[in-house]
Amino acid sequence: MEMIYDLFRHTIQNLAQNGLLPNSLTYTFVINALLCALLIGPTLGAIGTLVVAKRMAFFSSAIGNAALTGIAIGIILGEPVASPYVSLFAFAILFAIFLNFSRNRSGMSHDTLIGVFLAASLAVGSTLMLSVTKKINVHILDNFLFGSIITASSSDITLLVVAVGFAVFIGMKNYNRFLLSGLNPSLAAVRQVPVMKYDYIFVILIALITVASVKIVGAVLVEALLIIPAAAARNISRSLKSFVIWSVLISTVSAVTGILLPMQLELSVPTGGAIIIVATLFFIATLIIRMIRRQ
Amino acid sequence: MNIVVREEIRNSCHTCCTKLQDVTVKFGKEMILEKVNLHIHCGKLTAVVGPNGAGKTTMLKAILEEIPFSGSLSTDLRHTETHRDLRIGYVPQKLNFDPSAPVTVLDLFAASLSRRPLWLGRSGAVKSTAESALTLTRAESLIHKRVGTLSGGELQRVLLALALTPTPDLLLLDEPVSGVDPAGVELFYSMVSKLRKDHHMAVLMVTHDCGVAAEFADEMIFLNRKVICQDKPEIVLRHPEFVRIFGEISIPHREVTNG
Numbered sequence: 001m002e003m004i005y006d007l008f009r010h011t012i013q014n015l016a017q018n019g020l021l022p023n024s025l026t027y028t029f030v031i032n033a034l035l036c037a038l039l040i041g042p043t044l045g046a047i048g049t050l051v052v053a054k055r056m057a058f059f060s061s062a063i064g065n066a067a068l069t070g071i072a073i074g075i076i077l078g079e080p081v082a083s084p085y086v087s088l089f090a091f092a093i094l095f096a097i098f099l100n101f102s103r104n105r106s107g108m109s110h111d112t113l114i115g116v117f118l119a120a121s122l123a124v125g126s127t128l129m130l131s132v133t134k135k136i137n138v139h140i141l142d143n144f145l146f147g148s149i150i151t152a153s154s155s156d157i158t159l160l161v162v163a164v165g166f167a168v169f170i171g172m173k174n175y176n177r178f179l180l181s182g183l184n185p186s187l188a189a190v191r192q193v194p195v196m197k198y199d200y201i202f203v204i205l206i207a208l209i210t211v212a213s214v215k216i217v218g219a220v221l222v223e224a225l226l227i228i229p230a231a232a233a234r235n236i237s238r239s240l241k242s243f244v245i246w247s248v249l250i251s252t253v254s255a256v257t258g259i260l261l262p263m264q265l266e267l268s269v270p271t272g273g274a275i276i277i278v279a280t281l282f283f284i285a286t287l288i289i290r291m292i293r294r295q
Numbered sequence: 296m297n298i299v300v301r302e303e304i305r306n307s308c309h310t311c312c313t314k315l316q317d318v319t320v321k322f323g324k325e326m327i328l329e330k331v332n333l334h335i336h337c338g339k340l341t342a343v344v345g346p347n348g349a350g351k352t353t354m355l356k357a358i359l360e361e362i363p364f365s366g367s368l369s370t371d372l373r374h375t376e377t378h379r380d381l382r383i384g385y386v387p388q389k390l391n392f393d394p395s396a397p398v399t400v401l402d403l404f405a406a407s408l409s410r411r412p413l414w415l416g417r418s419g420a421v422k423s424t425a426e427s428a429l430t431l432t433r434a435e436s437l438i439h440k441r442v443g444t445l446s447g448g449e450l451q452r453v454l455l456a457l458a459l460t461p462t463p464d465l466l467l468l469d470e471p472v473s474g475v476d477p478a479g480v481e482l483f484y485s486m487v488s489k490l491r492k493d494h495h496m497a498v499l500m501v502t503h504d505c506g507v508a509a510e511f512a513d514e515m516i517f518l519n520r521k522v523i524c525q526d527k528p529e530i531v532l533r534h535p536e537f538v539r540i541f542g543e544i545s546i547p548h549r550e551v552t553n554g
Contacts, residue, residue: 175412189360190385240397241402
């Protein structure tokens with residue numbers, strides 16, 4: 001693990017010193033940032049296609065917001081301020097499971113239900129957050145809200161690697177089944193797909209990947225990276241294969257550009273914001289392409 | 296709640312069937328289906344009719360084991376091959392589908408038939424299977440079309456082709472022709488009729504359109520929370536309870552084949 005990382009770092013640094021890559025890549029923290037972008041980009045891009053195809057954009061949005069509440073709870077319970085991961089994971093996953101459970105039972109329109117819980121979790125989160133900020137430095141919370149690659153520690157990165165590895169494994173193995181149960185649950189049931197089980201696995205997967213990327217792109221914007229690249233890809237794709245390829249490509253390019261460009265231009269902007277702005281530009285471009293094609 | 300399958304050699308195909316015994320479904324305190332007893336025979340097209348909220352779709356979902364129910368579901372298969380589960384084909388009423396989603400007909404087949412992630416490319420086997428199934432339902436030209444762009448009739452033919460891969464023992468159709476133009480309806484029904492004869496499969500079809508269904512169905516079940524009447528269509532159509540709800544319906548072109 002460490003060896004692969006060192007190899008990656010040295011290769012990039014050599015390339016940067018020889019002028020083949022931007023000069024800023026000689027710094028270790030910039031390389032860490034690049035590594036995170038290359039992990040988060042493709043993963044969120046690929047899972048995002050399922051989120052969009054299953055119409056769960058709002059759902060994943062709610063989970064993103066739940067991450068905030070998780071952070072506040074963690075800090076109150078006395079976890080390390082920079083990494084309240086236990087509460088963060090626990091709350092996000094419980095929230096996802098609970099939301100999916102009530103989605104299946106209540107018979108209520110999904111977006112109404114999600115709207116209620118999103119607002120409730122945000123209210124609890126912000127209330128707790130306010131009581132927390134009296135005790136700690138507000139900038140640490142900024143990092144969680146809007147992402148900051150600079151402060152990402154090696155344990156943050158390790159966690160990300162593990163989460164991404166897990167997500168890729170589950171996602172690859174079950175992509176078709178997730179998709180099929182999203183298209184029509186009965187059609188999936190007839191193919192011996194336990195739809196309900198797969199729904200739970202999928203929401204837990206979203207919670208996991210959301211939590212693991214929170215420190216890099218921020219709680220507010222993590223779900224945007226799940227949705228925008230996939231939405232952009234959908235505008236220009238005609239089959240599922242091109243949908244996934246475009247989504248991964250757009251998401252990765254957005255993540256890399258959003259992290260490296262501000263550093264190159266020496267702009268002090270939050271990473272998450274920069275990434276989403278780039279992704280949104282892609283979305284607008286593909287929307288224009290789509291409109292032109294339609295005429 | 297597993298489907299019990301007994302493999303037995305049967306001389307006459309009509310003795311093999313799927314049996315529902317005292318199938319009861321409750322949502323909370325509300326009784327949706329009460330003690331439904333049915334025999335669905337293979338080689339026969341059975342139409343299920345009934346008013347809205349009669350539990351028609353619920354019955355299909357129970358057979359698919361998608362919802363919990365009490366009672367039992369058992370099947371005698373005529374196949375003498377190795378022991379296996381009852382194979383059900385299912386044609387849903389509609390797909391819960393974003394019409395602009397970039398999913399082609401072939402993608403739909405690949406997602407159903409293989410576990411290899413769609414975007415890693417698919418095997419040639421999936422494509423040739425899809426092609427031959429789509430040819431059966433005269434939908435072969437639609438293979439590369441996006442599912443969202445298909446007309447109602449085209450979509451039903453594609454979903455029928457999918458339900459036939461692999462050839463099922465029991466084919467369930469949920470309102471297969473709602474939103475399909477009259478020519479499409481005729482084509483769909485004649486296709487299903489032919490399939491049932493060629494493959495001796497049992498077909499159970501939920502429908503609103505009692506007239507057309509009566510024309511093609513061998514048997515008709517009038518369901519209203521429980522089975523009110525199961526018989527030949529011309530008899531069900533004259534059942535007093537049926538007439539009370541739907542009025543007099545005549546069967547326009549039915550050939551009288553059974554004495």
